[in-house]
Amino acid sequence: MDLQLRKEFHEVLEKLSEKYGLQDLIYASFTLQYGYRNKYCAADIVYALLAILEASPRDKKPEELFNLALDCLSRSKRDVLDSAIERAKIIVKTLFTTAQSALDLKQVISAGPFVYYIIQEGCLDWYMFSHLQILLLLAHFILRAYVAVSRNRKAPSLPLVVSAPKSLDAGTCIILGIPPLCENSPKNFFGKAFEKAAERINCDSKCDYFDTSYFEIHTKDRTRFFDALTALLS
Template sequence: LCNSNALFHCDQVQYTLVPVIGWQDLGTAFLEHKEQFHYFVLINCGANVDLLETLQPEEDSIFFICDTHRPMDVVNVYNDTQVKRMIKQDDYLGVPSYDDVLRDEDDEEEGGEDSGNESVGGSVCYTSICNSSYTSCNFKLWSMHGQKKLQEFLADMGLTLKQVKQKFNSMDMSIKENLREVIEESSNKYGMKDIRIQTFGVHFGFKNRFLANDVVHAAVALLENTEKVESPGDNFIKALGCLSRSNLERLHGGIDLAKKKLMANQQTVASCICTNLLLSQGPFLYCYLLEVLFLDVPLGSFASLLLMSAYACSKTRNKHCKLLPLVIAAPMDVEKGTVIVLGIPPESETSDKKNFLGCAFEKAAESTSSRTLHNHFDTSIIELKMDRTKFLDALITLLS
């Protein structure tokens, strides 16, 4: 969103903006515009497949890829004539040298608190602590012991339940002035040393102050919004609009929507844990979200599912479980019998760069002839129709 909002403005370059939600959309958009344009900038898509094979462009078409999806397809790395990669200088792609691949083929033939405290002026300290994944997981608030631990934490801060349930703007001035230091001091005692995150803020007039991470939450919530029957393209335009200082009402609406999403995530994860829906399948952890649990979370809301997945993984004390990937499934279309399946690698410093579960999903689907749709830019997200059991059995065998 930020890239598309600012990328060409500085040089006043004319361009056409087309939101796409999957490979089918991208293919359609390319066919519609390939006669008019020779330069195509792909933002957050296109890196992890052979782009030239997928789109079949003419030789004079040039693609600029600005995409965080990994692993990057080797053809996109080696073909620097038609495919230009926009990456950080120190971004490790994990791709072997061209000579090695060719030889192989020949042989074979400003600091803020924990994210979740959106819109500081209107937030409630207690609600933020309860629904932010970092604090909720550390306290294990789905258990009675966790609730008791939270009460002890509040007592250690010297705050009553009535005080922490007040809106920040309504708190006593003496509490507001020292709240950040008090929270950080008590958090260190309870082993939560990462409760503070690095961010920066912006002021619009006297009242409107926003932190960067809160704007991200708002934009994502607007992108995923299913409360109104609107197309993904409409949601994209609304999310784009919330980045403008002339549309603060939409930004406030996105922040309120983000709060609802965080609360729905917390409740869904708590229900999964309390009802033992998070199971070990040997080489990976597996969770199937029941339809009744999934009602408050937008169907097809990938960011919500990713957040819940990482959230559920971080709750376990079992060191072996923390080393396992997580596969999570949820109903996509009840009438058609389709489910959405996501693969989350074990949490590590390189987990955002090394998610090879998409390849495992593809092989498991091929070996069982499962009916799958691989339409998402993230290859570790697929749609599966009525073949969940045999697909999972094949995945267990493959990853064992």
């Protein structure tokens, strides 16, 4: 990158962020540099680890991914980190195209007390969204984009529920809920709401994650689950 362009880059981004209402586009962070080699931002490492753990080929075993993530943190295996960063770039591009498609095709649907978006099994990158963190990134991106373009005045106060296939063989899908943009609290009420909705329709559910707003049910029960959730939150 040209030295002059590098010096002016942050200033240009700040001007664009004000013009388009983009918040936290530039933020303080830690950097890692070995001598005169490439400098890495802390966020680069985070997204690289995310790419390894959640966007690797499906035939990789969890223990292989864990060891690969450890290699990503090693000084002597910079090629692993660089490869993971490139994969993370693909994730970001996929998030953008998926969110853009969801809005263009009007696939973000209002259910009254919340809006929801369903990733279909035929989606090209559906497997990428069967993991918690990548699906969470997509959910936040879609909700922000939806609020920005929606004519509904209540849009900032509506939470979002996203669903994606989990296992085609088992016929299961995952449900993830995030609070509305107008709420600054990190609390998420969807965990309890999901449990009650599952109890109402008496369906099998699974929640073996630290984040209780990440729920797994059978795909055939999803429509009834959404109906129960709508009635519960109305």
